[in-house]
Amino acid sequence: MLELHCHTTYSDGQLTPTELVIAATEAGVKALAITDHDTVSGWEEAFQTAAFYDIEIVPGVELSTVYNERSLHILGFYPDKNKLENPLKERLSGRKNRANQIIEKLGKLGYPIELEPMGEGVAAARPHIAKAMVKAGYVKSSQEAFERWLGEHKPAFVQYDKFSSIEGIQLLKSCGAVPIWAHPYLYHGGKFETVFKELLEAGLMGLEVYHPYHSSSQIQRLEKLCDEYGILKTGGSDYHGVGSLNQFNLSLGLLEPLKQTAHRLAVSVN
Structure with missing residues (x-):
């Protein structure tokens, strides 16, 4: 019922915000977060589409940061x-520069x-480059592109x-946003x-x-930590257009504490 991690064509997702809202509705989702990488450009379209469906849009973003390299x-x-749009312009510019270096x-x-033209506010990403490599006939799949050239420590990685x-x-909190560590067990820097x-x-x-990439034991460990430290729990399918939405059938009860925390933050920064 609750999806707090999804991507659209404004970053590395395969569905437009409109298509994502419709797909989420059909999957039984009642509250859907748009969390594109380093951009909030997909929100407006998602809000407009959601007005015609029984679904709530949770505005979000996924910042690409570096820790221990x-x-x-x-x-x-x-x-x-x-407050967030101007700082994100720097992130989008950095993504474009990174894509050019990889190319x-x-x-x-x-x-x-050559990459296909991207609209305003679209976050350039390695999946776009992988898609271009498939189109050029250099690889048979995006996965092969990552395994041979684009993944970390591979020849074209930047x-x-x-x-x-x-x-x-700090940036998120200064903009009234609630910061959550995404898929923590996928981090390999410490x-x-x-x-x-x-x-x-x-x-x-x-x-x-x-x-989806957390094991049941890892999920239990994270649940325990959140309870121990009194911090928020979130979750989602990290949906990019492939696979299933609403994989965890998460309760909407997880959303209310998130909203309350966001409200307190917004009051404190205004």
């Missing part, structure tokens, strides 16, 4: 769009490509701009417990407990 994603829920590397390796997870948390406590000290307010 490794990628770490921070979800932010209910940010003030007016330059591929060209030097003998695999020249790291994100140096935007730290601490800075990301011991989870150590990183968790450091992010908590920086202002982290919750964990994405329910995620």
Whole structure:
């Protein structure tokens, strides 16, 4: 019933915001978060479409940050769009520069490509490059592109701009957004417990407990930590257009504490 992690064509998802809202409704979702990477450009279309369906849109974003030189994603829920848009322009510019560097590397390796034109506010990402490599006939699938060229430590890989997870948390909170560590067990830059406590000290307010790549034991561990530290639990399918929506059939009861926390933050920063 609750989906708090989904992507659209404004980042690396395969469905437009309209298509995503319709698909979520058909899957039984009652509250849907739009959490594109480093952009909030998909919100407006999602809100407009949701007006015709029995579904609530939760405005969100997924910041691409770096911790200990490794990628770490921070979800932010209910940010003030007016405060967040300008800082995100820097993130989008950094994504475009990164994509150009990857394309330059591929060209030097003998695999020249051109990306399809992207609209205003779209976050350039490696899946776009992988798609172009498939179209050019260099690989048979996006997965092959990542395994051979685009994944971490592969020949064409380029790291994100140096935007730290601490800075990301601080940015989100300054915009009234609730910062949540996305899919924490997918992070490989340090011991989870150590990183968790450091992010908590920086202002982290919750964990994405329910995620398709978390094992049942990891989910139980995260649930226990959230209860122990009195922080928020969230979850979602991390849906990009492939696979299933509403995988966890999460209760809408998880949404109310998130809303209340966002309201308190908004009051404190205004």
